[in-house]
Amino acid sequence: MNWHYIVSILPALLSGTQTTLIIFITTLVLSIPLGIVVSIGLRSGWRPLQWVLNAYVWLMRGTPLLLQLIFIFYGLPMVSIYFDRMSAVFLAFVLNYAAYFAEIFRGGLQGIPQGQYDAAKVLKLTPLQTFRLVVLPQVVKSVIPAVGNEVINLVKDSSLVYVLGIGDLLRAGNIAAARDVTLIPLVLVGIVYLALTALLTWGLRSLEKHYAYYR
Amino acid sequence: MLELKNINKAFGNRVIYRNFNLTIQDGDTLGIVGPSGAGKTTLLRMITGLEPIDSGELLLNGTPIDPFRNRADAGKVGVVFQDFQLFPHLDVLANVLIGPVYAQHTDRAAATQAAEKLLTQLGLADHARDYPYQLSGGQQQRVAIARALALQPAVLAYDEPTSALDPAMTADVAQLIKGFARQGMTQLIVTHDMPFIDQIQPRVITVGRDDDAQVSA
Numbered sequence: 001m002n003w004h005y006i007v008s009i010l011p012a013l014l015s016g017t018q019t020t021l022i023i024f025i026t027t028l029v030l031s032i033p034l035g036i037v038v039s040i041g042l043r044s045g046w047r048p049l050q051w052v053l054n055a056y057v058w059l060m061r062g063t064p065l066l067l068q069l070i071f072i073f074y075g076l077p078m079v080s081i082y083f084d085r086m087s088a089v090f091l092a093f094v095l096n097y098a099a100y101f102a103e104i105f106r107g108g109l110q111g112i113p114q115g116q117y118d119a120a121k122v123l124k125l126t127p128l129q130t131f132r133l134v135v136l137p138q139v140v141k142s143v144i145p146a147v148g149n150e151v152i153n154l155v156k157d158s159s160l161v162y163v164l165g166i167g168d169l170l171r172a173g174n175i176a177a178a179r180d181v182t183l184i185p186l187v188l189v190g191i192v193y194l195a196l197t198a199l200l201t202w203g204l205r206s207l208e209k210h211y212a213y214y215r
Numbered sequence: 216m217l218e219l220k221n222i223n224k225a226f227g228n229r230v231i232y233r234n235f236n237l238t239i240q241d242g243d244t245l246g247i248v249g250p251s252g253a254g255k256t257t258l259l260r261m262i263t264g265l266e267p268i269d270s271g272e273l274l275l276n277g278t279p280i281d282p283f284r285n286r287a288d289a290g291k292v293g294v295v296f297q298d299f300q301l302f303p304h305l306d307v308l309a310n311v312l313i314g315p316v317y318a319q320h321t322d323r324a325a326a327t328q329a330a331e332k333l334l335t336q337l338g339l340a341d342h343a344r345d346y347p348y349q350l351s352g353g354q355q356q357r358v359a360i361a362r363a364l365a366l367q368p369a370v371l372a373y374d375e376p377t378s379a380l381d382p383a384m385t386a387d388v389a390q391l392i393k394g395f396a397r398q399g400m401t402q403l404i405v406t407h408d409m410p411f412i413d414q415i416q417p418r419v420i421t422v423g424r425d426d427d428a429q430v431s432a
Contacts, residue, residue, distance in 0.1 A: 113300070115296060115298060115300040116300060116302065118265050118294075118296070118300065119294075119296060119300040119301075119302070121264065121265060121289060122263050122264065122265065122289055122290060122292075122293065122294045122363075123289075123290060123313060123314035123318055123362070123366065124286055124289045124290040124314060124318035124319065124366065125313070125314070125317060125318050126286065126318075129317050129318070133302075133313060133317060134302055134313075137304045138302075138303065138304055141304070213346065214303050214304050214346045214347075214348060215303065215346075215348040
């Protein structure tokens with residue numbers, strides 16, 4: 001093992017990791033609330049809104065994220081809508097992941113018995129209080145495993161930004177591997193991805209344990 | 216005094232109540248009995264604002280109320296649901312506090328004191344920090360009663376209170392309801408369990424199941 005070589009490529013890999021983490025965190029922070037809002041809209045009972053949101057979810061889940069990235073960055077300028085590379089990445093990732101989260105939260109909302117809403121109503125809780133105090137805590141517990149899967153996928157999907165020439169972790173490894181004709185950078189890239197997903201898996205398990213205080 | 220005046224209710228073509236009148240005097244314990252599907256629970260849901268009334272009036276102490284559309288009128292008739300519908304993620308005390316603290320904006324310390332008193336009266340003082348899944352069916356029902364009483368309702372309604380209980384627990388809840396009756400609480404019991412009604416011996420009205428809508432009481 002050539003430790004000097006590994007040390008020499010570490011700055012590039014760390015910089016790539018930083019970009020990957022920025023994409024990951026930004027997507028997560030924005031797409032989960034958006035997914036919750038969309039899931040509420042899907043259950044709103046207002047047909048036009050449901051139709052629009054169903055079409056959005058269908059479009060986002062029915063086409064590859066890679067294609068959405070290309071469309072937003074290269075396709076939209078044809079109709080005079082321009083995004084810089086990172087904005088295009090954030091837009092595509094947030095819209096795509098919010099659609100998946102919306103479906104997960106919709107399932108979680110469907111799992112709450114009508115009786116819980118009835119109980120909240122006779123206790124004079126407002127709809128917002130009912131959602132915040134009664135519904136959301138129960139939905140969060142029920143969706144943690146499914147959300148966890150998407151979170152792990154998001155770490156790996158972040159590598160798709162190579163198509164827009166963004167220097168993420170995988171791209172940093174690819175450049176080093178091609179330049180130096182060795183697989184060592186890609187092995188290191190794999191280790192970093194494994195470490196990130198291991199950390200997330202541990203975090204998600206802890207969250208599941210936290211919510212195990214009731215049945 | 217809770218009055219139902221000329222209540223009409225239909226689901227599609229099926230008329231459940233036609234010009235239905237009912238008066239529950241203060242301190243009265245009224246049993247509403249009848250077979251499944253007769254409209255007993257519908258009546259309870261209309262009184263508690265969970266189901267809209269097609270036409271007619273609900274009056275509490277002579278004042279019209281509309282708990283279905285007006286949140287200020289909700290909670291005036293407290294409900295103990297058939298399956299209790301406790302909030303599973305909240306402990307017993309938090310279940311009892313949620314109405315007073317969040318809906319009535321009662322000071323938390325005062326609400327906690329009142330809730331603890333209620334739990335003690337109902338024999339649940341040692342279970343305040345337990346979660347619903349840790350309690351027996353009878354204990355869960357008592358929490359549901361405490362939760363409803365915490366809002367100080369004018370009437371306490373029970374929907375099929377014995378359906379989730381074994382015979383020993385059924386006898387316990389009958390004693391509890393009789394105790395509340397002695398204290399002068401106005402209560403409404405919807406049930407098809409006649410032996411249970413025999414234990415309490417309240418005033419009883421029967422609703423039928425045929426095509427004839429309920430017209431009296």
